[in-house]
Amino acid sequence: MQFSKSTDYALHSLIHLGNSERCNNVGIKELSAELGVSESYLSKIMSKLRRDGIVRAVPGVNGGYELARPADQITFLDVIQVIEGRQKLFECSNSSSRQHRLLAEEGPALRDPKRPEKNDCLVEKVMYGAEQHLYQYLREQTVQSVLDNAFKRCTHGANKN
Amino acid sequence: MQFSKSTDYALHSLIHLGNSERCNNVGIKELSAELGVSESYLSKIMSKLRRDGIVRAVPGVNGGYELARPADQITFLDVIQVIEGRQKLFECSNSSSRQHRLLAEEGPALRDPKRPEKNDCLVEKVMYGAEQHLYQYLREQTVQSVLDNAFKRCTHGANKN
DNA sequence: ATATTATGGATATCAAAGGTCTTTATTAAC
DNA sequence: GTTAATAAAGACCTTTGATATCCATAATAT
Known part of the structure; x- marks a missing residue:
């Protein structure tokens, strides 16, 4: 009984989307490079997330994915x-x-x-x-709570400066 | 992400063992008839439970399985x-x-x-x-808590008598 | 001894996970 | 309008694990 790798990829992808600038689509190339997964496989997972309303996708030049709603609601x-x-x-x-x-x-x-x-x-x-x-x-x-945790650790480390 | 049928069989087998008389081994025949699973498959599951100290097994005539410890400790x-x-x-x-x-x-x-x-x-x-x-x-x-629940329902129903 | 019962190994089958490739549709930029 | 970039979708393949069967072996009571 274990969660699948696909779930792993999906969660990490969403965290990456949540961490990148608003109004700036992230392409499958960037995501797959980030996670070390093939583009074709990861795109299947992203399609699932899109069909379920978790992310939005725009095809074409400069297209890509973005979160469909605020990170604290995913x-x-x-x-x-x-x-x-x-x-x-x-x-x-x-x-x-x-x-x-x-x-x-x-x-x-x-x-x-x-x-x-x-x-x-x-x-x-x-x-x-x-x-x-x-x-x-x-x-x-939520996706946001993970980002908050990461941020907390960063500023905690930055206290020394 | 789901628990396997084997887990299902194991839990039901243990409940049956817990429900039957103490010092009275239950054979694989009885168990498999009870659950509607083949003897050969169920015996593999029981072997696993034995190797891990959940049940005891005795081979030979009138052999079978019994819980290796009290049902409330499983x-x-x-x-x-x-x-x-x-x-x-x-x-x-x-x-x-x-x-x-x-x-x-x-x-x-x-x-x-x-x-x-x-x-x-x-x-x-x-x-x-x-x-x-x-x-x-x-x-x-625990195995015992399931048996308690079943018993509670029985006596609850028997209140009418 | 013999019948009974559990154990372990080998093997078969099937479904799902994981992954690749190709084609099509959509969009921005030129 | 053409083209390059990008997502979507479908066909296909491979590997892995769950489920299951069968047979040979060991142990035990009668």
């Missing part, structure tokens, strides 16, 4: 969900097994006839909690 | 780390890129010569935080 969760997809972190693969009938048994009379055997898996419930915890944290982390 | 994190491995959730793939030299630059004089360019990635730092949050939650969830 969360890590946004980026991760674009790149990794939006499936649940965990899905029980055998909801109809005997174990679930036993563990989830509350007496047939109590069963809601509208939701026959959905969401009965207690393991899934726990893991869904894990997902919510993780997502809450990732929602609080 | 956390979800334990199981996940055995099955999914212990790599970090996120590893920066380009720590030596220009971006990191820029963002992590605190002035050459401030650099710790012992740790030249390790752990300089701010994205990795954020994601490490995410990992710690997730792990903290998963450490609090």
Whole structure:
């Protein structure tokens, strides 16, 4: 269970965009040189980010990418969900097994006839909690907060001058 | 980014073991029938759990598996780390890129010569935080707590009698 | 001894990640 | 208008990991 390299590339690209001057598009050449990834592969990732409204892109001479909204409104969760997809972190693969009938048994009379055997898996419930915890944290982390951290370290170092 | 089916199988198997009588081994036949997975595949997963000290196994007639320690001392994190491995959730793939030299630059004089360019990635730092949050939650969830939940629901339903 | 059960190795299959190349569409500058 | 630069999209390839099966071996109770 690991985040993909694509997520890595996407996050670093966005940080670079957030760090460069406003109203100044950054081309795929610059980005790919910056990250050490091929232009063709990185451009696929940027296209995904564009389709999801994270960045804007203009083709043509002097074209390139820029953030589609302020850096403090682009969360890590946004980026991760674009790149990794939006499936649940965990899905029980055998909801109809005997174990679930036993563990989830509350007496047939109590069963809601509208939701026959959905969401009965207690393991899934726990893991869904894990997902919510993780997502809450990732929602609080933004492109801007990373830039702020970097800046803090710079000025901290510059105090000596 | 999703947990594997193997993790699913492992967790459900452990819950079944925790739910069955003490001093009574459960064979791979019973487990695989319970979960609807092949014996050969599930046995590989159980072997992993055994090598990591989560379950005990005895071969031979009437052999099988049992929990190696009390169910409240087997956390979800334990199981996940055995099955999914212990790599970090996120590893920066380009720590030596220009971006990191820029963002992590605190002035050459401030650099710790012992740790030249390790752990300089701010994205990795954020994601490490995410990992710690997730792990903290998963450490609090045990095989026993799932069984308790199931039991609570049963007695709750049985109140009507 | 024999039947039963777990273990480990070899192998097969399939999907997804990671990556390249080519063609097309769009834009600025000349 | 032509051209050079740039993003977009699709076809394709390779590698890797998850999932799974099968067989031979070891251990154990009866």
